[in-house]
Amino acid sequence: MTDKPMTRGSMTRRTFWIALLMVWSLGPMLWQLVSSFTTADALVNDQLSFWSRWTLNNYRDLLTTDPPFWRYLFNSSFVASLTTLLTLMFAIPAAYGMAKLPDRWRGSLRAAVVGAALFPYVLLFLALLELARTFALGNNLIAIAIPYSALSMPLALLLLTAAFEALPNDLEDAAKLEGLSLWQRLRWVLLPLIAPASASTAILVFLFAWNEYPVALTWLSRSDLLTLPVAMARIAGSSTYSVPYGTYAAATVLGAIPLLVLVLVFQRQIVSGLTNGSIKG
Amino acid sequence: MNLRRWLAGGALALVMALGALVGSASFRAEEVSILMPSSFTDASADLVKAFNREHRGRIHLKLIRGPLNTESISDLAISSLLLGDAPFDALLMDVTWLPKYAAAGWLEPLDPWFDPGDEEQLVQGARLGNNYDGHLYRWPLVADVGLLYWRTDLMDQPPTTPDALVNIAGQLVQSQAVANGFVWQGRQYEGLSCDFLEVLQGFGGDWMDTTTNTMELDTPAATAAAGWLNDLIRKGVSPYAVTNYAEAESLQAFKAGDAALMRNWPYAWAELQKDDSKVKGNVGIGLMVAQPGERPGATLGSWGLSLMRQSEHQKAAVEAIRYLTSESAQRARFLNNGYTPIQADLFNDPEMLKASPVLPDLLVALNHAVVRPPTPLYAQLSDVVQRELNGLFTDAESADEAMATSQQRSQTLLRAAGATP
Amino acid sequence: MTMLLAAPALLLIAVVFGWPMLRYAWLSFHADSVLTGLEPVANGGANWLRLVADQRFWLDAGQTARFALISVGLELLLAMAIALLLHQRWRGRGAVRALTLLPWALPTTMMALGWRWIFNTPYGPIEVLVRSLGLNSLDLLSTPSITWLVTVFADVWKTTPFITLILLAGLQSIPEDLYSAFRLEGGTPLQGLRRVTLPLLLPYILLSLLFRLAQAFGVFDLVQVLTGGGPAGSTESIALYAYLNGMRFLDFGYSATVMLAGFLLLTALILAGTLLLRSCGLLRPLDR
Numbered sequence: 001m002t003d004k005p006m007t008r009g010s011m012t013r014r015t016f017w018i019a020l021l022m023v024w025s026l027g028p029m030l031w032q033l034v035s036s037f038t039t040a041d042a043l044v045n046d047q048l049s050f051w052s053r054w055t056l057n058n059y060r061d062l063l064t065t066d067p068p069f070w071r072y073l074f075n076s077s078f079v080a081s082l083t084t085l086l087t088l089m090f091a092i093p094a095a096y097g098m099a100k101l102p103d104r105w106r107g108s109l110r111a112a113v114v115g116a117a118l119f120p121y122v123l124l125f126l127a128l129l130e131l132a133r134t135f136a137l138g139n140n141l142i143a144i145a146i147p148y149s150a151l152s153m154p155l156a157l158l159l160l161t162a163a164f165e166a167l168p169n170d171l172e173d174a175a176k177l178e179g180l181s182l183w184q185r186l187r188w189v190l191l192p193l194i195a196p197a198s199a200s201t202a203i204l205v206f207l208f209a210w211n212e213y214p215v216a217l218t219w220l221s222r223s224d225l226l227t228l229p230v231a232m233a234r235i236a237g238s239s240t241y242s243v244p245y246g247t248y249a250a251a252t253v254l255g256a257i258p259l260l261v262l263v264l265v266f267q268r269q270i271v272s273g274l275t276n277g278s279i280k281g
Numbered sequence: 282m283n284l285r286r287w288l289a290g291g292a293l294a295l296v297m298a299l300g301a302l303v304g305s306a307s308f309r310a311e312e313v314s315i316l317m318p319s320s321f322t323d324a325s326a327d328l329v330k331a332f333n334r335e336h337r338g339r340i341h342l343k344l345i346r347g348p349l350n351t352e353s354i355s356d357l358a359i360s361s362l363l364l365g366d367a368p369f370d371a372l373l374m375d376v377t378w379l380p381k382y383a384a385a386g387w388l389e390p391l392d393p394w395f396d397p398g399d400e401e402q403l404v405q406g407a408r409l410g411n412n413y414d415g416h417l418y419r420w421p422l423v424a425d426v427g428l429l430y431w432r433t434d435l436m437d438q439p440p441t442t443p444d445a446l447v448n449i450a451g452q453l454v455q456s457q458a459v460a461n462g463f464v465w466q467g468r469q470y471e472g473l474s475c476d477f478l479e480v481l482q483g484f485g486g487d488w489m490d491t492t493t494n495t496m497e498l499d500t501p502a503a504t505a506a507a508g509w510l511n512d513l514i515r516k517g518v519s520p521y522a523v524t525n526y527a528e529a530e531s532l533q534a535f536k537a538g539d540a541a542l543m544r545n546w547p548y549a550w551a552e553l554q555k556d557d558s559k560v561k562g563n564v565g566i567g568l569m570v571a572q573p574g575e576r577p578g579a580t581l582g583s584w585g586l587s588l589m590r591q592s593e594h595q596k597a598a599v600e601a602i603r604y605l606t607s608e609s610a611q612r613a614r615f616l617n618n619g620y621t622p623i624q625a626d627l628f629n630d631p632e633m634l635k636a637s638p639v640l641p642d643l644l645v646a647l648n649h650a651v652v653r654p655p656t657p658l659y660a661q662l663s664d665v666v667q668r669e670l671n672g673l674f675t676d677a678e679s680a681d682e683a684m685a686t687s688q689q690r691s692q693t694l695l696r697a698a699g700a701t702p
Numbered sequence: 703m704t705m706l707l708a709a710p711a712l713l714l715i716a717v718v719f720g721w722p723m724l725r726y727a728w729l730s731f732h733a734d735s736v737l738t739g740l741e742p743v744a745n746g747g748a749n750w751l752r753l754v755a756d757q758r759f760w761l762d763a764g765q766t767a768r769f770a771l772i773s774v775g776l777e778l779l780l781a782m783a784i785a786l787l788l789h790q791r792w793r794g795r796g797a798v799r800a801l802t803l804l805p806w807a808l809p810t811t812m813m814a815l816g817w818r819w820i821f822n823t824p825y826g827p828i829e830v831l832v833r834s835l836g837l838n839s840l841d842l843l844s845t846p847s848i849t850w851l852v853t854v855f856a857d858v859w860k861t862t863p864f865i866t867l868i869l870l871a872g873l874q875s876i877p878e879d880l881y882s883a884f885r886l887e888g889g890t891p892l893q894g895l896r897r898v899t900l901p902l903l904l905p906y907i908l909l910s911l912l913f914r915l916a917q918a919f920g921v922f923d924l925v926q927v928l929t930g931g932g933p934a935g936s937t938e939s940i941a942l943y944a945y946l947n948g949m950r951f952l953d954f955g956y957s958a959t960v961m962l963a964g965f966l967l968l969t970a971l972i973l974a975g976t977l978l979l980r981s982c983g984l985l986r987p988l989d990r
Contacts, residue, residue: 090710122920352950359949699743
């Protein structure tokens, strides 16, 4: 099916479908890009001449408000990095432990973890808010990494356990014979071997934390501490008479750039992470 | 050695100087912040500048620009308050939030700061909706009530009874003098509850008794009010489209000259006097109709300032509240932004009257103001009524059924939330 | 020792996923609202009685299920087509695959704002197009019978890449020889799709279906920002209703009840689906 020689007709047909796919995937973003450089007048008036339509003001507004937009980008990056670090610190040893468990334990434990991974976690927000209030964890960018790590833990465990299980036992046995302790084995033998899986896990966790909304919405209320998704939602209602679509568009563009870079650079890790998760999970 | 001592001495002096600077700065100006919807922060910018000039060195007032949408700003305030550290000392509140915030224990009573003399200066409508459980929790900033707009070119007098309204509007539609008779807000949203409350009052009914938490939605008066609204649509006095109308759609129809009567808020007046309005100069303002012998009602929808319990600058915040609601502030807000004042004597002020000839009509309406049930559960109770009424208009249900269901659902809700039945 | 290594992570999961469910179960038998001063007071089964009679909850449940089933269905079809396209070998495939991932990587709230602009009346491009064709305004975001389709569209746009990737992985796991053998027997490509590809892809399809259904049932970010649940509650989901009960109405007892009920409904939905598939014999390839 894949190596059948292509006729010219089927090739142009394929080019057409690929073009359509690109329009579908990128069209809305490109529209936002165009809107972000359009003046407020031109957005609501299609009679304006081509040359009087363009402006950089939307970006200027975004970067000069209080707090400036880059602050949200920073907050999101900080929270997402911390979450990734925390998750891996917990998940790697745990995944090793789970991979070594006797079969009958492992089955039920894995079922529970899969259940948690499937769970629509938005339903947890009320109890998490109570915890934030009780332990005074609200409005704290370090504290919010705790629920984030917990929420991404099931997926991380599934991916990493699968990676550990795929490793041949002889390697570790050999290391054991060499007299290496558990920590030494983990650090010098196993960790390098599961580096690709760790990278996939890290990037997926990072994306989750970067994009998370309901918990951030309830745990953060101070405007200088908001993460990007909450800040975006709040920009929506903050204008006086009309909705500032030009500023919105500029915000979506600025917010999308880091992700675009991330996706292009780590494409391979994302793909292998998702596909491994689906095969083994 | 010498050098080190010198350095240490220098450092100590620096620290002390810095400390003095920081200390005096915090001593110098007490920082007060108030959260408001953006429309109000923008309309108050000049007042804030003046306040900070007059209180230089003592109080520095900062307005936090919140979302414009009424529900969004409440969401923002509540999420801050639930986390336990509200970053504002006072909050501009809609009339329907007050019982909820007060019951949650977030507000500081204003009774020590305002006396009955202050209250006597307010128009009747502005005195309502500020109290909960015997305490004053809110000081009004602007007044707002529901009004009946009528076309002076189509009738000599606005109708005052439900039957008269049906007759006048019905005839105008039948004679094709106008496309629609009466436009109002029939969409399933808060506006419908406001409209219903006015009609309910006009039929002599009540929504609920909040002292005993007793619902009164299945009374004959309530059923008659719902039935009358439904008949407006069935008899063609109101277009079927009102079942999806909010304020904006009603205004659009009335402004285009497509309706003889409209229920709307005071802001509509200025819109109707603009040059693109087909009814400019032909609009009168009156009260919603009432059965003979019943008092007409105008639903109160107003904003006011409340003091937060957690605030550490309560005295300074009250000073700011007083300043923002002072007579000169009300005058400036009315002349520059068209916000209705709250003080009675401003309604016969020559300068104000010159700016808007309808102030006396507004005063009449404000004297007939009725409040939506002042219960912390108002939002949910209102949702029940909106749903049932809109269902009544769009499906072939009977008013009896709709109101009986409203009654029963509201009671279940109260019980589940912990109100003793 | 190995169990000890796993303990911290499992404990964290237990606290963050398990504790809320226990807490909700307890809260759902209490009144915890502004009327009780935000303190829980036992109220028997009043919350559950209210839930059973609560029109709004059942409407939202129906709307949520409709949203989940239709958007996941559409996503699956679209993802299948895209996966078949991306599975073929052609120049630039890697770059295209990366770019199609972008919608999935963007925060939902961010694109929800984008959609608000794109579907806006009267200035959005869709509306301008409709009017330039001489048609009546669609009012995409303020017509109850239409707006929910906009939310479906937005969800399909965002999550199709996710399913595409999983299906792609499935396609790559099918050995080439199977196709060659099939062609030698004279099968057409379409028959190949039905007899070889689909049966072997089934586990992947079911897995993505399960995962996406559960996630779509918890739809929150999208409707909260794009429509706020409106117009007239026509796009309100169970999660949004629970959120409103907690954060807007300050009725934590009922909010907990709604969330627990939503969770139970989802479990029931998934169980029913599994049983249905099993009775059709569709799950056999999964019972390893």
